[in-house]
Amino acid sequence: MNDFEQLEKELGSCGPLKPSADFERRVEEALGDSGRLAMSQLPDLDRDSPSFSSRTKLFVIPGLLLLGAAASFVLFFSFPSPSSSVSDVELGLPADKTAVPTPTPGPSPSSVSDDSPINGISVEELSAMTEEGWHRPQEKEIPIRFFDEGIVERPGMSPARQYRYRYLDETIWVNPETNTFIRSSVPRQETLLIGLEPF
Amino acid sequence: MKTEPIWKAWFAKHGAKLLLFARQQARYPDDAEDLVQEAFVRIWRLYGHTGEVSPTLVYRAIRRLAIDWARSLDRRKIREKTVYTETSFVDYFDRSLEKSERRTALLQTVELLPPEQKEVLTLKVWGELTFDEISRILDLSLNTVASRYRYALGKLKEWVPPTLEDHPADKSTNR
Numbered sequence: 001m002n003d004f005e006q007l008e009k010e011l012g013s014c015g016p017l018k019p020s021a022d023f024e025r026r027v028e029e030a031l032g033d034s035g036r037l038a039m040s041q042l043p044d045l046d047r048d049s050p051s052f053s054s055r056t057k058l059f060v061i062p063g064l065l066l067l068g069a070a071a072s073f074v075l076f077f078s079f080p081s082p083s084s085s086v087s088d089v090e091l092g093l094p095a096d097k098t099a100v101p102t103p104t105p106g107p108s109p110s111s112v113s114d115d116s117p118i119n120g121i122s123v124e125e126l127s128a129m130t131e132e133g134w135h136r137p138q139e140k141e142i143p144i145r146f147f148d149e150g151i152v153e154r155p156g157m158s159p160a161r162q163y164r165y166r167y168l169d170e171t172i173w174v175n176p177e178t179n180t181f182i183r184s185s186v187p188r189q190e191t192l193l194i195g196l197e198p199f
Numbered sequence: 200m201k202t203e204p205i206w207k208a209w210f211a212k213h214g215a216k217l218l219l220f221a222r223q224q225a226r227y228p229d230d231a232e233d234l235v236q237e238a239f240v241r242i243w244r245l246y247g248h249t250g251e252v253s254p255t256l257v258y259r260a261i262r263r264l265a266i267d268w269a270r271s272l273d274r275r276k277i278r279e280k281t282v283y284t285e286t287s288f289v290d291y292f293d294r295s296l297e298k299s300e301r302r303t304a305l306l307q308t309v310e311l312l313p314p315e316q317k318e319v320l321t322l323k324v325w326g327e328l329t330f331d332e333i334s335r336i337l338d339l340s341l342n343t344v345a346s347r348y349r350y351a352l353g354k355l356k357e358w359v360p361p362t363l364e365d366h367p368a369d370k371s372t373n374r
Binding site: 003004007008010011012013014015016017018019023024026027028030031034035036146148161163194196197 | 204206207210211214215216218219232235236239240241243244245247248249290291292293301302305306309320324325349352355356
């Protein structure tokens with residue numbers, strides 16, 4: 001038996017040739033979308049979270065004053081807006097159940113359909129803030145979770161596996177002159193269908 | 200954000216082993232890469248999102264595809280038009296093994312084994328699979344797999360002279 005173990009060891013020490021780079025490229029092309037899908041963001045979330053928190057600290061550490069100023073700034077503009085409750089629902093925040101939505105006569109300056117990049121603040125209101133000293137906004141796509149929703153049938157086509165991705169699109173505006181920053185987080189989801197070949 | 204497809208790490212770990220197995224299963228050497236690609240892509244599309252695809256599934260798919268392709272008349276016709284160069288089993292391994300005369304002799308002897316013993320040996324030694332996994336890949340009983348493995352090792356032990364020294368064979372390697 002010892003001889004066999006020695007043989008196994010000797011054979012095992014011979015490493016088979018690795019696939020060529022060209023072959024790997026071919027496999028990548030053949031995988032297509034499913035190759036990119038397999039790039040699950042989950043392991044990277046763990047790696048990213050410390051850097052994210054350190055970045056957050058950059059904003060938090062200079063002082064609570066900054067936060068307070070920013071919060072009051074956003075609240076000031078968002079409270080009078082009738083669309084604020086709608087934004088809360090979109091964000092998944094607990095909505096006020098006693099509030100009955102009433103139709104607003106005429107277009108509201110801060111309606112939901114507004115293209116404003118900040119929830120609860122209309123473009124019009126934003127334009128009133130056009131002070132100098134704002135840096136270019138920093139935009140980030142934060143993956144939250146993905147779901148495998150199983151195989152779905154598609155009429156006239158091969159079945160497909162459906163995946164749903166949830167992201168948080170975060171935008172941060174910073175004005176160092178006034179020590180102000182605004183952070184906007186918008187949830188978003190994407191659905192991806194990967195065609196399957198019956199095997 | 201730094202991201203890399205999970206399949207790349209998976210393939211770096213198992214690609215060489217799969218290719219070695221495919222080279223044994225393929226009727227024609229040039230089919231081996233196609234076999235691995237086809238089998239891997241099919242399995243990864245189904246289970247890749249988990250990032251924990253069992254290599255057994257891909258080995259099994261390679262074997263089934265190899266059988267299907269061997270039966271395929273169209274492929275055979277294409278092959279008939281192609282000229283193939285003969286490759287030795289030793290050529291499927293890292294060149295650094297040439298340094299050892301005994302290891303080269305061992306691999307050359309593996310090539311002489313009956314195919315059914317060679318595939319079990321390949322899956323066990325280089326695929327690093329258990330007898331149970333091998334039996335599922337090859338659709339054989341556990342006992343059959345274990346005995347084929349024992350026979351293979353027995354023949355290697357018998358055929359390769361134990362006196363063959365394990366030293367750099369820069370003098371002359373019989374290749």
